[in-house]
Amino acid sequence: MNCKICGSTAVSHKFNLTEKLGIYSCVECNVEFMDPQLSDAEITELYSEQYYKSWGISGESENESSKQMKIATFLLRLETIKNYITKGKVLDIGCATGFFLEAAQSSGFEPYGIELSEYSSSIAKKKFGNDSVFNGKLEDCRFADGMFNVISMFDLIEHVRVPRETLAHAGKLLDKNGIIIITTPDCKSTSNKRMGKKWTHYKKEHFYYFDLESLKYIARQCNMNIIYHESSKKALNIDYLHTQLNVYKHWFMTPVINILRFVLPKSLTRKNFHIGIGEITVVMKKN
């Protein structure tokens, strides 16, 4: 088997996620990848409304504590962005229902989004307007080349079939002085080393597990260059963990969180704290 990122044959089988889905690791570029990938039909089923229940989004109503927490996380990303760009047009690829764009808009940026899911893009369209949100694939969007000052891809690049193509496309839409910011699970993080194949980011819908080296590799392929990286922090609260852990059940954490949520006052279960959860954030610029 060849590495799906760099083409090297120095690839080893790490473990099997399910009976069918193998996780492989590349010695050359450090990426880990899934083979085979889920089919389009299997993905559609996985990304249906059911999937969003794990985010605390059900129907049209957005769970308030989940929303506050996601916006708190995105405010952290905006701090990173503002070190480089402080105004202009922001495109969020994989914008879901538009939490990041809400935070960007409140910081003075002009919000635009692309979202594959008709369900969540319809919610984003109501917030930002039909012309600002595109429902479909990145390569089919009607936004002009060089139009954006900031392009964000949060928890996206691990889901796409060919990351290099996604990044190259984003590069075309980016202004020559603009930045791309990416957050994705880091296969060389301490949480990965500690948890092994029980690492929470190993999921059927995650086809790739990058690290700084493999992100540098795809940036170079797209004539870009990583100018900043950090281990990502997320804002979390107990209410959110409670929702997540009752969809993705864990033998130990689920009962612990259920008890905490029951005994603690609401003011504490909704309080955000910052925690590293095994992801990396990188900022790229065009060469």
Ligand SMILES: [Zn+2]
């Ligand atoms: Zn490789």
